[in-house]
Amino acid sequence: MKKLLIANRGEIAVRIIRTARQMGIATVVVVSEPDRDSLAARTADEAVLIGPAPATASYLNHEAVIAAALEAGADAVHPGYGFLSENAAFARKVIDAGLAWVGPPPEAIEMMGNKSRAREAAREAGVPVLRGTEGPLREEDDALAIARDIGFPIAVKASAGGGGRGIRFVDTEEELLAAIGMARGEAGSVFGDPTVYMERFVPHARHVEVQLLADGEVFVHLGDRDCSMQRRSQKVIEEAPAPELPEAVRERIRSSSVELARRCGYRGAGTVEFLYDPVAQEAAFIEMNTRLQVEHPITEAITGVDLVREQLRVASGQGLSVAQEDITFTGHAIEVRLNAEDPSNNFFPSPGTISELHWPEGEGIRVDTGVDAGSTVAPFYDSMLAKLVVSAATRDQAIAAMLTALKEVRIEGVKTTLPLHRALLARPEFAAVEHHSKFIETTPGLLEAL
Template sequence: MRSINKILVANRGEIALRIMRTAREMGIKTVAVFSEADRKALHVRFADEAICIGPPPSAESYLRTEKILEAAKRTGADAIHPGYGFLSENEDFAAAVRDAGLIFIGPSPESIAVMGDKLTAKAAVAKYGVPLVPGTTTPISDPDEARKIAGSIGYPVLIKASAGGGGKGMRIVERAEDMSEQMERAMSEAKAAFGDGSVFLEKYVTQPRHIEFQILGDQHGNTVHLFERECSVQRRHQKVVEEAPSSILTSEKRNAMGEAAVNVAKACGYFNAGTVEFIVDAQSNFYFLEMNTRLQVEHPVTEQITGLDLVRLQIMVAQGQPLPFSQQDLKINGHAIEVRVYAEDPANNFLPDIGNLKTYVRPNGPGIRVDDGFEQGMDIPFYYDPMIAKLVCHAGDREAAIARTIRAIDEYTVTGVQTTLGFCRFVMTHPAFITGKFDTRFVELYFKPSVLQPAPNLEEEELAAALAAMRLSRRESTPEAATNDGEISSKWKQARLQ
């Protein structure tokens, strides 16, 4: 066993703060790294030490392995936590940390490499009997061959980038005549995004649910799952709302999927925290999608229903300690929902809306948790992901968790930028979500920008009508009165807007 005394967090924003808070509770010192754009960020102020590692663009700062390792050396850090995003799933970075004599708080570089390529991952898990979506097991670049395979498994099919995720390099093909064009686009996008244009083909599952399992393994061969998270409400193939547990899994299906998730971990000798993602069809058949070899954005909902601190467990495992519990010790407690508060405009195709947080007031009360890295008056940097916060609500059951989330969204006050709060409230109140009868097409099927327009306020309409009548009456009596009425109307509008 090797103890950790100081952790450098190779990340920024809310996840950096999240890691540092647990480290402080454990009596471990922390080092923040930051770009010039993040000089005044909360994680920089919270850490025991902070080192600037470059200009705002992530390619010149947060993605520079040599700068991060130099910061660790300068500060005497003996471990590095990558958070999520940036270098968290980069096997070369994990190897460099290990080669520098530091502890990487995550899986081995070898595990990251196996699961970082979707085709390699599929080949590895197939040996453990994990269900796979029908498709190719090797890269494909010939449209004629692709059409032949698609004809055998049936349209629609999905072209996917082998080296990445997040919807990049992904195309749905519904007709043979579209194959050439869609393959060319997918390969070009994959090359631009991941430096690898390899793609593969698989059956496109209609009415798909995206359900993932949190797994945790130690370095002594013990692996458990911490139950599932439902992540089917997405935009641009990226999650916006997550909950735990899923409303559609029976205990038998949960056990089967959990066992498969553990087998995925075993297939690559995995230790530390990770997530196994599955796609579930309308008949409740599940198929392995991919493994995320890091802590997930949505890990708080798992923490809420299990009472566990995943970052603390990550650090314990990295130090060589065995897991302090077995699968039989784990139980689901209540229901948790996370909504991601992005600086995006849902009425404009969820495009980023970067600006200054003129007003920023968090909700409070029982069962409410806000993980963020901002405060009122701060700017949201142009250079990074526009997520402001994660709002997490926990209650005794799903119905109560939904009600609590609606209340928390209504209390959350943000001005200066558009956010996804209104969209998330729409999700919470939609019959498809309430009944659990939804899939990854939720936005496509149910959301229109017009639903975010405020409903007419009858009181305001009646007052406006009364003022209009007053104005008309005064104009008929004296010209001077019209000017005074304009002032009254203006003051009323100002009062209503304050």
């Protein structure tokens, strides 16, 4: 691999450029009109304009991205996360154009992209799954009878869903049919696929996940993460390894995730996500993300393995540089996602120009960002400004270090989620691992106090 096109923007584009440059690989990044002077555009060796602001006319435009890669003389495409990263049709077009695809085979993307099919594949691989429908819920099915058999509360989920979209939570029989209708409607409009399925909903569940790497022959896990602190099903704080997880559960989710990757001929980086019920001390499969995760830096912090480097090695035919016995875990790492949103105004996006910016520095601190002082935060895309990562010897020390780091962050010109992170990291429930995926929404007075 000599030249890599990055089909993304913001912090993930900058992060990929960093590793590619260390490997001696030239980089070209695609940009939309608002991103012409972005940090990613200034950091890459080349930047190619591919369209106007709307993502559908730029970052989601298959033909424009591939044409940019060919024009620039790139021999590989890295999709980052979001946008086209889990689009099997785009992956095939990249491969058909004679370019290396930095991701898993399109067939694996398709299998795991359909959540009901993914449940079946997980069950066959021995991955624990929640009680639910055996496939998509059909129009002619007796949904109420099926729901009674599963047991309330229930989650109605889009088969092609992800990112918290196309989900409805149902507590009573009276709410079920309306929830199915709303989930189907949202699934059809957002994903182009109205099919849904049902599974048991676990109140106060934690969200844990296993990081995988594979090259088609070698399949390894890089431990687990906890991403339970969420707002409206969007991750807010992540940490590794997952705290207070029984070793039997930890071992089962790790080994079964590796088996799932093996069965679907996986290549590259992937993540298997689980719900963990701390009362029953059981974990169950949610989905597999067939791409690099936003929270991958915390895994890198505790393993010392550069996941992007391994992705690029696999895509170039070199294979993984690590086997399972090479992977060790040291310390604890926490990541917060800093977004340009106004917590005092229902987290409304806060576009604008960053007039002042200061990041903390020191041992165990990492900042992945796509902005600098003077950057304009456009209203067209995801509002994440940066990921602040802190690692230390123990979880308690990592929490203390993160609180200190958050006090040192200064961002002027736009509203940010800094107040939320400072409040959450200081909560005794977080220190005691008593939080869950609905903690923010169900804790009285938490958001009002920001």
